[in-house]
Amino acid sequence: xxxxxxxxxxxxxxxxxxCNSNFVxxxxxxxxxxxxxxxxxxxxxxxxxxxxRRQRQTELSMVSLEAAFRSAVGHAHxxxxxxxxxxxATATTHNCGGQ
Numbered sequence: 001x002x003x004x005x006x007x008x009x010x011x012x013x014x015x016x017x018x019c020n021s022n023f024v025x026x027x028x029x030x031x032x033x034x035x036x037x038x039x040x041x042x043x044x045x046x047x048x049x050x051x052x053r054r055q056r057q058t059e060l061s062m063v064s065l066e067a068a069f070r071s072a073v074g075h076a077h078x079x080x081x082x083x084x085x086x087x088x089a090t091a092t093t094h095n096c097g098g099q
Contacts, residue, residue, distance in 0.1 A: 007057060008049055015044035021073075022050055023066060037086070040072035041079070 019042040022028050026038035048054035049065070056065060080086035 008045055008060075010043045010045045012043055016041055017044065017047050018076075019047045019050050021069065022052065023069075037077075038073060040069060040076040042072065 018036070018039050020026075020028070020036065021034040021038040023034070023038075026034040028034040042050065045054065049056045049060075050069060077086055081088060
C-alpha cells in the first residue's frame with residue numbers, strides 16, 4: 001500500500017494490487033467491499049496484512065496501520081488524478097483511529 005514497511009512489504013512491484021479498505025468507516029462490512037475511492041496500491045504482503053490474512057506484528061498498532069493506509073490512499077488518489085482516472089472532488093478523508 002505504498003506503506004513499504006520493511007518488516008511487511010516485499011517491495012516487489014510485480015505483486016502490486018489495488019487494496020480496498022478493510023475499515024468499517026469506509027463502508028466495509030460483512031459481505032460488503034469498500035468503494036474504490038477508499039483503496040491504495042500495495043504489494044501482496046501489505047494487502048494480506050490489511051485484509052487480515054496475515055497477522056500484523058504486535059508493534060504495528062491498528063492506528064498506525066490505518067494511518068499508513070490513509071497516507072497510501074492519498075498517494076493513490078494523486079496517481080489516479082494524474083492519469084485522469086479520478087476527479088478531485090471524489091477524494092475522501094477520514095480520521096485515523098476514530099479521532
